[in-house]
Amino acid sequence: MGLQGKEREAFEKTLEPYVGIEIGIKEIGRDEINQAMIRHWCEALDNELPIYTDAEAAADSMHGEIVAPPTMLQAWILPGMEMATGEPDPNDKQKELHRLFDDVGYTGVVATNTEQEYNRYLKLGDRVKAVTVIETISEQKATGLGIGYFINTKTTFTDQNDEVVGSMTFRVLKFEPSQQPAAAPTDDSGAPAKPTRIRPALAHDNQWWWEGVQADKFLIQRCEDCGVLRHPPRPMCGECQSIRWDSVEATGQGEVYSYVVIHYPEVPGYEYPLAVAVVDLEEPGLRFVTNVVDCDPEDVHIGMKVEAEVREMDPDFKMVVFKPIA
């Protein structure tokens, strides 16, 4: 729940001196803008735009000569190997600020936004340096990750003539993790598992129906005594109170009775926007809740004729879905 009351006031006071100050570490490009680093970047990212590596094509373009990809901006000032092996810079006010948060429980850190503006494209031979200022620290916020504070930094990039060539704002959330992160799901080989749809909970009254789907059957429960069909399955017939039942295969023909298109929240394992419909089945009085597939969700409409298909929606998991009748 984050710090509250007097503790929170006292903590927020300790943050104030950091707002507006330079972070204090040296950010000077160690090399001129050069073809080798540009080529390395373009190859790694598979960027084939000729203005970065082909002098002739670059000369013919509006740029007139070889330029560096604009999003490389920060690459010219990062310290490289030192980031893996070097000692932390004792002058780094940003790290100092993060430690203040760590000490009171806001141990999580995640970059949430970045924005870069480019005044001009950098050319071979240019040399950049940068100055970063801690611009703002937000109020305490409730976020999906937990309670925390957003820290905005702004970096201004200048060239060899001290002219501003671009800028970057960077937004980081320092937060109190709201719960222990769940162990990451993995498959048998230890590789990260792909998210899947939420599986039904199975128990006596519904397991037989889902087993039918996995065997490619779209079943409807039928009262063995009075013959009434019912869905979703229930253990007793509401018409004659019989507990004896069997099932029949549905014809799979139907018409959309109502539908929604889900945009939010996006749950891993599903594709969005996601169309879900209540379908009037051909069997009188029966409806079925299902995804409408094989068409643009925006094209689903009430009265649309649809037919069922048992489809593998995830590995090892089949569902009854409906698709438009051509």
Next chain:
Amino acid sequence: MSSVQYAETNVGDALPEQKIEVTSSLIVGGALASQDFTPVHHDRGAAQASGMQDVFMNILTTNGLCERFVTDWAGSDAQVRKVAIKLGTPNTPGETMTMTGTVLERNDADKTVVVELAGKNTWGNHVTGTITLALP
């Protein structure tokens, strides 16, 4: 390589979709090419120690792939003016990131367009945002 002309664009135009295979090579190659040697982007052990399953893509590479997605469409005569992105789910090896985008705004005064884009993997949006570029 021909370039998209400002006059040819309309609000709502969709950019050609791209599917980017996220491999260890792309993640590590992008991190080192951007001089970002933070261990979690090239050392699986360090990434796992930080709670991730594997190395994950650094922000500069994400920025670079967004730029590439837009300039692959716009061509050599476009000038990228601004890239503003929001970060979402991490990109780890084995993911496929699908890039989609549409023209959100046109400004006749300076012949710039704003492209709204998203890069989505199986866990949701890795990146969403806008890129502003001037067109001939």
Next chain:
Amino acid sequence: MPTTLKDEAAIVGIGQTEFSKNSGRSELQLACEATAAAIKDAGLTPDDIDGMTTFTMDTSDEIEVARAVGIKDLTFFSRTPHGGGAAIGVMHQAVMAVATGSANYVVVYRSLNGRSGARYSEGVSGGPTTSDLIHWSWYMPSGLMTPASWVAMFTQRYMFETGCTSLDLAEICMAQREHAVNNPNAFFYQRPMTLEDHQTARKIVDPLRLYDCCQETDGGTACIVTTPERARDLDCGGAALIRSVAQGAGAEQESMTSFYRPTISSLPEMDLVAKQNWEISGLTPDDIDCAVIYDAFSSIVLWQLESFGFCKPGEAKDFIKDGALRLGGRLPSNTHGGQLSEAYIHGMNGVNEGVRLIRGTSSNQPAKNGHVLVTAGVGIPTSAMILGQLD
């Protein structure tokens, strides 16, 4: 002569915490603060309380709240299921308890960290394999797992059958926002909304957009129920007589997913609740001056207006279009801003607003306040009550 619940009880005290996105304290503490405030407002002490009731979804146990607040012997305690449908179900419990003498003074409470804690927008999931989980298992695999998605399904069909559009929903949202702008307790205090804001907000589950959906709030509320006789003797902030109260679950009822009825453009369970309220109280829709209509989503307000007979089935959009829900209209409603614009405390902040309307202390007080209708959640087994003036 069978006992009815006509004029058998009154609400004599109301209390609440502030409403926020991050309360910074436990749900139990919120429940205690609201309960203590309600007891004080009623002119009582914790010693007087001998009954407690809340939602099954509440995480604060009655006896834990009692110990913390200093409430001593309890002769009545109970819980009501079905989320927001319980909002007046708990009042029904309290009224029955005081009417039968099972308790003299009953606290009704509800608190939740609905934003900083468990959020309902994140949907249903796991738990033990109860019949309820099997029920959700018919919907989760296809992605239908949030309140917005269930309500949108009814809304789409209702729009198709009645010609209601998103612009009609906007009128509900804007009327309530206009109320919240004047209510210092509301999240949207002094923050008006235009039609364009409503229409351009992002889609949550088409046809519902962002402002058609209630908020997620941290906060707690409580109220005190006793008999009218005791109410008359109290030096309290003003008593609201409970003219009638009733619960209802309809035929072929499911929790939020009753998609299998012959029509899904009406609310049989709320029809049943309305019918009982009119029968018990002897009142008619013409006697109701203002209302608190449960509004987890904008569209559900329309269906309740039809259930209670303020207009004919399918005609709610016409009923509201000339400002009927606003101050000066036929039925000023959700004068606190509702759950769309004040706070979402599972309908219980609406109970407190109902009492304020009777007392004449609402931030948006209508001129006439003889009778106030207060309803609970929609699409589930539900409940409602009619409040009136105590002589």
